[in-house]
Amino acid sequence: MLGNENDILMFQRPWQPPLINVNPRHYILPAVVPVAVSAPLTLATVHDAVTPEGVPIRYVTAQAAVAGQGAVTITAGHVMTNETRMLARYRQRIILAVAGAFALLALMGYVVMRRGLAPLRRMAEQAEVIHPATLTTRLSEQDAPAELHQVIRLLIKCSIGWPTAINASAVFPPIWPMRSARRSMR
Numbered sequence: 001m002l003g004n005e006n007d008i009l010m011f012q013r014p015w016q017p018p019l020i021n022v023n024p025r026h027y028i029l030p031a032v033v034p035v036a037v038s039a040p041l042t043l044a045t046v047h048d049a050v051t052p053e054g055v056p057i058r059y060v061t062a063q064a065a066v067a068g069q070g071a072v073t074i075t076a077g078h079v080m081t082n083e084t085r086m087l088a089r090y091r092q093r094i095i096l097a098v099a100g101a102f103a104l105l106a107l108m109g110y111v112v113m114r115r116g117l118a119p120l121r122r123m124a125e126q127a128e129v130i131h132p133a134t135l136t137t138r139l140s141e142q143d144a145p146a147e148l149h150q151v152i153r154l155l156i157k158c159s160i161g162w163p164t165a166i167n168a169s170a171v172f173p174p175i176w177p178m179r180s181a182r183r184s185m186r
Contacts, residue, residue: 008059008077013070027051027079034073035062049077056080119144123152 008029009022027049035045041062049057059077066072122143130137139152 006079006081008057008075008079010073010075012073012075014073019072025051025079027057027077029057029059029075029077032061035060037063037065037071051079055084119148123148127155 006025006027007022008027009020010018011020012018029049030047032047035041039045041060045062046058046060049059051057057077057079059075061073061075063071063073123139126137126139130139138156141149141152144152
């Protein structure tokens with residue numbers, strides 16, 4: 001039935017054993033009141049059950065009139081094995097796609113940050129060379145982005161004023177004692 005070898009189909013007269021019982025896995029469906037002969041089949045008449053393996057079953061039980069024979073109860077059920085597998089594969093694809101997109105986004109972010117911060121790294125390397133013995137060394141604006149030009153100019157102005165500040169500190173003693181003086185006082 002519909003390409004699923006686990007589907008259920010039963011024909012049964014009231015209060016008698018089934019005339020036809022196609023139920024290869026012997027699933028037990030909950031008893032429901034069958035839809036009357038005159039009532040239409042709607043989505044509300046479809047019932048749910050679950051196999052012991054956890055696979056959903058959709059089934060309907062209805063009565064049909066047989067000419068001169070009375071009513072026959074027909075139960076048709078569909079075990080949703082293929083649908084469950086398809087949804088599981090779809091879920092896995094979504095998880096893989098989201099994980100792949102996240103990894104790609106993280107990699108792209110890393111590359112952009114790495115390239116964007118390269119001028120700062122070069123500036124830091126140039127600044128490492130500057131120490132008290134090489135105060136005349138200046139930072140280069142050549143490869144620096146425009147946003148850092150003002151910062152570099154300010155640092156250059158500060159470095160030009162350092163010799164004056166150092167000479168002034170030799171002439172004037174500090175206002176408060178230095179740390180080494182505090183240690184010797186203890």
